[in-house]
Amino acid sequence: MGIITVSREFGSGGRELAKKLAEKLGYKYFDKSIITAVSEEGKLSEGYIENALNKINDFTYTQRSSFNFYSTHQKYVTDILIMERKVIQELAKKGNCVIVGRGADVILKEEKTIDLFVYADMQAKINRCKENLSKEEVLTDKELDKKIKAIDKARQKFYLMLGQDNWGQKENYDFCINTTNANLDKLATGLASLFKSYLGEK
Amino acid sequence: MGIITVSREFGSGGRELAKKLAEKLGYKYFDKSIITAVSEEGKLSEGYIENALNKINDFTYTQRSSFNFYSTHQKYVTDILIMERKVIQELAKKGNCVIVGRGADVILKEEKTIDLFVYADMQAKINRCKENLSKEEVLTDKELDKKIKAIDKARQKFYLMLGQDNWGQKENYDFCINTTNANLDKLATGLASLFKSYLGEK
Numbered sequence: 001m002g003i004i005t006v007s008r009e010f011g012s013g014g015r016e017l018a019k020k021l022a023e024k025l026g027y028k029y030f031d032k033s034i035i036t037a038v039s040e041e042g043k044l045s046e047g048y049i050e051n052a053l054n055k056i057n058d059f060t061y062t063q064r065s066s067f068n069f070y071s072t073h074q075k076y077v078t079d080i081l082i083m084e085r086k087v088i089q090e091l092a093k094k095g096n097c098v099i100v101g102r103g104a105d106v107i108l109k110e111e112k113t114i115d116l117f118v119y120a121d122m123q124a125k126i127n128r129c130k131e132n133l134s135k136e137e138v139l140t141d142k143e144l145d146k147k148i149k150a151i152d153k154a155r156q157k158f159y160l161m162l163g164q165d166n167w168g169q170k171e172n173y174d175f176c177i178n179t180t181n182a183n184l185d186k187l188a189t190g191l192a193s194l195f196k197s198y199l200g201e202k
Numbered sequence: 203m204g205i206i207t208v209s210r211e212f213g214s215g216g217r218e219l220a221k222k223l224a225e226k227l228g229y230k231y232f233d234k235s236i237i238t239a240v241s242e243e244g245k246l247s248e249g250y251i252e253n254a255l256n257k258i259n260d261f262t263y264t265q266r267s268s269f270n271f272y273s274t275h276q277k278y279v280t281d282i283l284i285m286e287r288k289v290i291q292e293l294a295k296k297g298n299c300v301i302v303g304r305g306a307d308v309i310l311k312e313e314k315t316i317d318l319f320v321y322a323d324m325q326a327k328i329n330r331c332k333e334n335l336s337k338e339e340v341l342t343d344k345e346l347d348k349k350i351k352a353i354d355k356a357r358q359k360f361y362l363m364l365g366q367d368n369w370g371q372k373e374n375y376d377f378c379i380n381t382t383n384a385n386l387d388k389l390a391t392g393l394a395s396l397f398k399s400y401l402g403e404k
């Protein structure tokens with residue numbers, strides 16, 4: 001029974017890699033879909049949760065006063081964290097899945113998960129972001145650099161909320177994977193081979 | 203043509219993993235044997251080079267004055283670095299090899315190498331060191347902890363001599379591999395599968 005968690009720097013292609021890896025392993029893949037599951041679990045509308053998550057991101061992005069934020073939005077945040085924890089634990093029980101983000105590696109610390117961290121050089125991340133921008137969006141490299149750093153900062157802060165202060169540090173993960181020069185499809189094929197050997201012996 | 207460089211924390215099993223990986227890929231494996239090659243290349247005796255390398259390690263271990271060391275041993279160090287660079291570049295030209303340590307990843311920066319960094323939790327490294335100690339050697343966990351840190355410090359300093367100040371930082375490597383809970387043989391099998399897919403597309 002394999003559970004693979006994937007944490008990643010924004011723009012590293014970590015989510016795409018995780019999705020391909022799940023396909024190649026025949027595993028279930030969870031990322032935003034967790035939010036839907038959380039919503040069902042918590043009997044709250046998806047809109048409510050999306051809204052709350054956006055508020056977390058806005059908060060961390062703009063670095064507003066944490067006192068203000070927490071006093072206003074504490075209920076949102078607490079609700080989400082409790083529900084997400086429950087849902088991620090339920091998903092993990094069923095096994096054979098790849099879970100992207102949402103601190104799944106922290107939440108499942110007691111399980112025998114394989115924890116990946118996906119990263120890349122800044123220029124590679126900027127280039128990848130550009131490929132994924134719609135034609136209407138025009139951002140300079142400098143703006144993208146700023147955006148990437150802000151989103152990763154938000155991810156670090158999310159980890160802090162889970163009581164973990166070392167997001168992205170290799171010691172937290174089983175494998176760290178640099179996608180700077182990688183072909184994600186071939187890399188996913190290779191990783192699927194690796195994990196087929198590796199699973200069950202950790 | 204695959205060239206895999208392996209850097210590693212002392213006690214992580216990185217060298218053993220590298221050796222197994224080379225076997226499974228049918229690649230040549232180089233570590234201390236490089237010294238012999240260096241010696242032949244430089245027309246200097248192996249003893250001379252071993253002696254010089256030990257002096258480097260003593261130096262970094264005991265943190266003696268760098269001024270004194272360099273003034274006395276500069277010729278040793280310069281000779282070795284120049285020769286090692288040449289030899290490693292020669293080995294790389296022939297391809298299909300795994301090279302452990304000696305800053306091969308830095309020396310071969312312009313080549314399409316796959317650079318690995320192997321690490322583990324301190325307790326796992328201490329346990330591994332204990333397994334490898336001879337019966338005559340009795341070291342406490344605390345002594346091993348100190349020894350491991352000192353050797354890794356020496357490796358960092360060796361990198362500094364090559365002009366690189368970020369030994370062990372994930373950004374320098376393609377894959378970082380945590381051996382804390384790993385079965386090295388199965389891990390090597392898995393990595394061999396991974397690199398068979400991955401090679402040639404970087």
